[in-house]
Amino acid sequence: xxxxxxxxxxxxxxxxxxxxxxxxxxxxxxxxxxxxxxxxxxxxxxxxxxxxxxxxxxxxxxxxxxxxxxxxxxxxxxxxxxxxxxxxxxxxxxxxxxxxxxxxxxxxxxxxxxxxxxxxxxxxxxxxxxxxxxxxxxxxxxxxxxxxxxxxxxxxxxxxxxxxxxxxxxxxxxxxxxxxxxxxxxxxxxxxxxxxxxxxxxxxxxxxxxxxxxxxxxxxxxxxxxxxxxxxxxxxxxxxxxxxxxxxxxxxxxxxxxxxxxxxxxxxxxxxxxxxxxxxxxxxxxxxxxxxxxxxxxxxxxxxxxxxxxxxxxxxxxxxxxxxxxxxxxxxxxxxxxxxxxxxxxxxxxxxxxxxxxxxxxxxxxxxxxxxxxxx
Numbered sequence: 280x281x282x283x284x285x286x287x288x289x290x291x292x293x294x295x296x297x298x299x300x301x302x303x304x305x306x307x308x309x310x311x312x313x314x315x316x317x318x319x320x321x322x323x324x325x326x327x328x329x330x331x332x333x334x335x336x337x338x339x340x341x342x343x344x345x346x347x348x349x350x351x352x353x354x355x356x357x358x359x360x361x362x363x364x365x366x367x368x369x370x371x372x373x374x375x376x377x378x379x380x381x382x383x384x385x386x387x388x389x390x391x392x393x394x395x396x397x398x399x400x401x402x403x404x405x406x407x408x409x410x411x412x413x414x415x416x417x418x419x420x421x422x423x424x425x426x427x428x429x430x431x432x433x434x435x436x437x438x439x440x441x442x443x444x445x446x447x448x449x450x451x452x453x454x455x456x457x458x459x460x461x462x463x464x465x466x467x468x469x470x471x472x473x474x475x476x477x478x479x480x481x482x483x484x485x486x487x488x489x490x491x492x493x494x495x496x497x498x499x500x501x502x503x504x505x506x507x508x509x510x511x512x513x514x515x516x517x518x519x520x521x522x523x524x525x526x527x528x529x530x531x532x533x534x535x536x537x538x539x540x541x542x543x544x545x546x547x548x549x550x551x552x553x554x555x556x557x558x559x560x561x562x563x564x565x566x567x568x569x570x571x572x573x574x575x576x577x578x579x580x581x582x583x584x585x586x587x588x589x590x591x592x593x594x595x596x597x598x599x600x601x602x603x604x605x606x607x608x609x610x611x612x613x614x615x616x617x618x619x620x621x622x623x624x625x626x627x628x629x630x631x632x633x634x635x636x637x638x639x640x641x642x643x644x645x646x647x648x649x650x651x652x653x654x655x
Contacts, residue, residue, distance in 0.1 A: 287437075287438065288639070290434055290437045290438050291434075291438045291639070292636070292639065292640055293434050294431060294434035294435055294437075294438055296636070296640075297427050297430045297431055297434065301424065301427055302625055302628060302629045302632065303629070304420075304424070305424055305427075305428070305625050306622060306625045306626060306629070308408060308421055308424060309618060309621050309622040309625055310622050311404060311407050311408040312408045312618055313615055313618030313619050313621075313622055314404055314408075315401075315404045315405045315407075315408045315602075316602065316603055316611050316614050316615045316618060317611060317615055318400055318401040318404045318405060319362060319366070319401050320611075321400060321401075322399060322400045322401055323362075323365070323366055325400075326383075326393070326395070327392070327393070328367065328383040328392040328393025328394075328395070329362075329366055329367050329369075329383050329392075329393075330365065330366070330367060330392075331364060331365055331366055331367050331385055331386060331387065332385045332387050332388055333387065334364075334387075335387040336387070337386040337387060338386060338387065338388075338389040339525050340359060340524040340525050340528060340543075341523065341524055341525045342389050343359070343368055343370065343384045343386065343389055344356055344359065344370060344524055346382075346384055346389050346390065346391050347370040347372060347382035347384055347391060348372075349391075350382055350391040350394060351372050351374065351380060351382060351394065353374055353375055354372030354373065354374050354380065354382075355372060355373045355374075356370055356371070356372055356545055357371045357372065357373050357379065357544070357545055357547065358370075358371040358542060358543060358544045358545065359371075359524065359542065359543045360541065360542045360543075361386075361540050361541055361542070363607075367383040367384055367385050367386065367392055368383070368384045368385075368386050369381050369382075369383060370382045370383075370384055378396065378397075379396075380394055380395065380396045381394070381395045381396075381399070382394055383395070408421070409421060409486075415490060415494065418486070418490050419487070419490060421483070421486075422483050422484065422486040422487035422490065423487060424483060425479070425480045425481070425482075425483030425484035425486075425487060426484065428476065428479060428480045428483065429476075429477075429480035429481075429484070431476075431628075432469075432473070432476045432477060432480060435469055436473075439466055439469070439470070442466070442469075442470050442473075443470070445466060445467045445470035445471070446470060446471070449467045449470075449471075450463055450467070451463040451464055451467060457630070457634070458630075458631075458634045458635065461627045461630040461631055461634070462627075462631055462635075464623065464627045465624060465627040465628055465631055468620050468623055468624045468627065469624055471620065472617055472620050472621055472624060475617040475618075475620070475621060476621065476624075478600055478601070479601065479621070481597075482597045482598075482600055482601035483601070485593070485594070485597040486597070486601075489594065503580075503582070503587075503588075506552055506570050506579050506580045507550045507551065507552075508549065508550050508551070508552055508572055508573075508574070508579075510550075512572065512574055512575060513549050513550075513574070514574070519549065520574065522545060522553060522573040522574070523576070524543060524545075526576040527543065527553050527555065527571045527573065527576060528540070528543065528555065529576070530569075530571045530576045530577065530578050531555035531569040531571055531578070533578070534569050534578045534581050535557070535559055535567050535569060535581065535583060537559050538555075538557040538558065538559050538567055538569075539557050539558045539559070540555070540557045541556050541557045541558070541566070542554075542555075542556050542557075543555050543556075544556075545573065546573055552570040552571055552572055552573060552579050552580075553570070553571045553572075553573045554568060554569070554570055554571075555568070555569045555570075555571060556568050556569075558605075559583060565583065565587075565592070565595055565596070566583075566595070567581070567582070567583035568580075568581070568582045568583065569581050569582075602614075603615075
């Protein structure tokens with residue numbers, strides 16, 4: 280065997296050994312990540328309470344909140360979320376026992392269609408994928424996968440000569456045995472998902488950087504001091520006054536007229552302003568955040584587009600690119616499809632390993648030993 284072929288075989292073995300010890304774990308993370316992309320839509324499919332009734336003018340937010348408060352009399356509204364025209368408005372409410380519930384209100388009819396409690400399927404699956412429900416160990420374990428994933432991508436490109444041919448001439452031989460079929464699937468799937476592999480690797484490693492800095496006491500901040508309501512603006516009353524959500528939204532839309540509304544978070548303490556978030560459409564990866572005084576309904580701060588520190592801006596972009604949570608349903612479909620392709624890529628790698636790598640490693644060692652003996 281020539282030195283060039285020997286080096287290529289060694290690269291192939293490194294490619295296999297780097298990936299194999301964590302194939303099963305990587306397969307699990309890729310599969311849960313693909314499902315997490317559509318976790319909200321899956322909830323909508325199986326929970327009729329989440330479905331909006333159809334087209335029509337939406338009722339004022341104040342009316343939707345009133346309906347939720349009537350359904351949960353002892354609840355206090357903490358947030359209101361909009362998931363799209365086909366999804367009911369989610370009104371999150373804190374209840375006296377320390378937990379929270381979600382009231383699903385039809386935005387057109389203003390009727391509470393159901394109450395759900397505990398962690399939703401969406402929150403559960405995103406937590407399962409992101410940190411295995413065990414923080415911080417799970418976060419480290421998942422984000423560290425970016426290292427072997429990036430290594431597998433690099434070594435795969437070195438091993439697979441002229442990989443670009445799979446873009447215009449993909450070949451999958453189903454009639455020549457399982458080993459040949461899985462090998463073709465792995466090469467073709469890997470070629471078509473190069474960009475997605477690189478994206479998941481880089482963004483995953485960024486999550487690793489953020490948790491390391493956080494644990495070192497250096498969290499990634501937004502570069503701005505917190506915005507707080509002045510003490511002089513706070514009324515001296517026994518019971519906290521209720522905020523007018525319609526007035527808060529009117530102030531936010533006056534500041535960002537073309538914003539696509541996503542969420543309103545009401546303050547849990549007196550000094551914190553209400554927070555309205557959405558996207559203006561000019562930069563879908565960079566959401567707008569408007570902070571409004573919940574008593575005077577004056578806009579206190581607007582953060583949108585590139586109006587953030589470089590580090591904070593990078594964090595927002597990395598998260599959006601990793602989850603596909605921008606651009607609506609078309610982007611989600613692309614991320615879901617390539618997430619499944621990446622899952623298939625991992626599975627095919629497992630099959631290739633079991634059928635080829637152990638044998639190839641033993642053969643390479645024998646060839647290497649024979650070469651060293653001949654040179655002795």
